[in-house]
Amino acid sequence: MSLKVSIITIVYNNCTCIAGCIQSVQQQTYPDIEHIVIDGGSTDGTQEQIEKNCHCLAYYKSEKDNGLYDALNKGIHQATGDIVGVMHSDDMFYEPDTVQKIVDAFEKSKADIVYANGLYVDKHDPMKVMRVYAAKPFRDRYLRFGWVPLHTTIYAKRELFLKYGMYDINYDIASDYEISLRWLTNKDIKTHFLNLSVVKMRLGGKSTNPTLQKKKSTEDLHIIHKYNLHGPFTLGFKIIRKIPQYIIPRIMNNSDETLKTLMLTPRGKMLELQERFHAFRTGKRRK
Numbered sequence: 001m002s003l004k005v006s007i008i009t010i011v012y013n014n015c016t017c018i019a020g021c022i023q024s025v026q027q028q029t030y031p032d033i034e035h036i037v038i039d040g041g042s043t044d045g046t047q048e049q050i051e052k053n054c055h056c057l058a059y060y061k062s063e064k065d066n067g068l069y070d071a072l073n074k075g076i077h078q079a080t081g082d083i084v085g086v087m088h089s090d091d092m093f094y095e096p097d098t099v100q101k102i103v104d105a106f107e108k109s110k111a112d113i114v115y116a117n118g119l120y121v122d123k124h125d126p127m128k129v130m131r132v133y134a135a136k137p138f139r140d141r142y143l144r145f146g147w148v149p150l151h152t153t154i155y156a157k158r159e160l161f162l163k164y165g166m167y168d169i170n171y172d173i174a175s176d177y178e179i180s181l182r183w184l185t186n187k188d189i190k191t192h193f194l195n196l197s198v199v200k201m202r203l204g205g206k207s208t209n210p211t212l213q214k215k216k217s218t219e220d221l222h223i224i225h226k227y228n229l230h231g232p233f234t235l236g237f238k239i240i241r242k243i244p245q246y247i248i249p250r251i252m253n254n255s256d257e258t259l260k261t262l263m264l265t266p267r268g269k270m271l272e273l274q275e276r277f278h279a280f281r282t283g284k285r286r287k
Contacts, residue, residue, distance in 0.1 A: 002031070002032050002103070003032070003081075003082040003083055003103050003106060003107065004032045004033075004034065004080065004081040004082050004083070005030065005032065005033045005034070005081050005082070005083045005084075005085065005099055005102070005103065005155075006033075006034050006036060006058075006076075006079035006080065006081030006083065006084045006085070006158065007025055007033060007034070007035045007036065007085050007086075007087050007099075008036050008038070008072060008075035008076060008079065008084065008085070008086050008087070009021055009022075009025075009035065009036070009037045009038070009075075009086075009087050009088065009089055010037075010038045010039075010040070010068055010071040010072055010075065010088065010089070011037065011038070011039050011040070011042065011046055011050075011088075011089035012039065012040035012041070012042055012046070012068075012071075013042045013043065013044040013046055014042070014044075014046055014089045014090065015042070015044050015045035015046040015048075015049050017089050017090050017202065018037075018046055018049050018050060018089045019049045019052070019053060020092060021087060021088075021089050021090070021091060021092060022035065022037070022050070022053045022056055022057070023053075024087075024091075024092035024093045025056070025087065025093070026056050027093070027096050028093060028096060028097070028098065028099045028100070029096050029097045029099075029100055030097070030099040030100040030103060033081075033099060034058035034059070034079070034080065034081055035056065035057050035058055036057070036058055036059045036060075036075045036078050036079060037050055037057055037059070037060045037061075037075075038060075038061055038062075038065070038071045038072075038074050038075045039060070039061070039062035039063075040062075040063075040064065040065045040071055041062055041063055041064045041065075042062065046089075047062050050062070058078075059075075059078045061074065061078075066169060067169060067172055069167035069168070069169045069171065069172075069175040069176075070167075070169050072086065072166075072167050073166040073167055073169070076158075076161050076166060079158055081158060082157065082158060083102070083103070083106060083155050083156070083157060083158065084155070084156055084157075084158045084161065085102070085152075085154070085155040085156075086151065086152050086154075087152060087199070088152065088201070090123075090201060090202040090204065091152060091199055091200065091201050091202070092126065092199070092200050093198065093199060093200075094119070094196070094197045094198050094199055094200055098196075098198045098199075101194065101196060101198075102114055102116070102155050102194065102198065105192055105194045106155070106192075109190075109192035110190070111190045111191055111192035112156065112157045112159075112160060112183075112189045112190050112191070113154060113155065113156050113157070113160070113183060113189060113190070113191045113192070114154075114155045114191075114192045114193075114194050115135055115149035115150075115153050115154045115155070115191065115192075115193060115194070116135060116149070116153040116193070116194040116195070116196050116197065116198040116199075117132075117133065117134045117135055117150075117153065117195065117196060117197045117198065118133045118150040118152060118153045118197060118198065118199045118200075118201060119131070119132060119133065119197055119199070119200050119201070120132075120133065120200075120201050120202070120203050120245075121200045121201065121202055121203070122202070122203065123202045123203055123204045126200055126202065129249045130203050130246070130249055131203070131242075131245045131246050131249060132245050132248045132249055133150040133153075133245055134245075135149045135150065135153065135193055135195075136193060137193045138184065138191045138193065140185075143181065143184060143185065143227070143229060143234075144229050144230050144233075144234055145234065145237040145238075145241075146234050146235065146236070146237035146238025146239070146240075146241055147237075147238075147241065148177060148180045148181065148184065149180070150199075150201075151176040151177075151180060152199050152201060153198050153199055154180065156183065160183060160189065164182060164183070164186070165182070167179055171219050171222075171223070172215065172219070173212060173215055173216045173219055174216055174219035174220050174223060177219075177220055177223055178223045178226070181223060181226075181227045181229075182227075185227055217235060217239070220235055220238060221235050
């Protein structure tokens with residue numbers, strides 16, 4: 001019996017992107033996907049765009065909510081899949097067979113969580129990579145240095161929400177970090193790293209808005225203390241590790257194909273990356 005996958009999309013006033021998000025899910029080759037869309041009562045035409053595509057959705061609801069994590073919880077309560085993933089209204093899958101690869105990873109690894117790599121792209125040009133969020137096989141010590149996988153690359157067995165709880169709505173902007181640590185610090189939860197890019201995210205969401213970074217850092221620090229990590233030390237590393245994520249695309253000329261090759265063949269491409277970084281920093285190549 002195949003695993004059923006629930007994709008949860010939350011949206012509020014994003015009429016320019018929501019149809020593309022729905023289309024990206026519909027283009028997946030994996031046959032057993034239910035797409036659940038929760039709208040926060042949009043007033044900009046988003047609801048009309050969703051209604052045009054309602055035939056593609058397993059569930060759709062538009063009503064006022066108590067923030068994005070409340071909306072995600074509403075979607076999860078409606079989910080009937082074995083696996084749950086989040087795709088925001090700005091997002092799109094990296095390839096048409098992405099969900100198939102995720103399911104294959106679950107079946108092969110017998111893991112409770114599968115996570116992968118993700119890319120941030122230009123808001124108006126999804127082919128232009130702006131930030132690379134590469135993950136790696138999990139080790140406990142990574143958490144102390146501010147590392148967690150990109151949340152929209154994390155696919156979890158639905159039973160984890162039933163057993164360990166939903167998103168904590170006491171956090172306005174960092175509950176995805178909290179639930180990631182809740183899972184990753186739990187020795188009973190088995191994880192598996194899929195070394196592929198699975199999502200493209202347009203820059204411009206809450207977590208990438210500079211005006212909200214102070215609030216996010218405050219919530220992050222509270223969560224860091226909650227899980228007995230290293231306070232400002234962990235937070236500092238969490239912030240600093242974003243810097244190379246922005247630098248790498250500039251060095252690699254924002255090339256989606258080159259970045260894909262880099263992550264799949266790291267040794268040879270890392271030498272190339274070091275060479276390009278030297279040229280980028282000094283203005284000249286090594287002899």
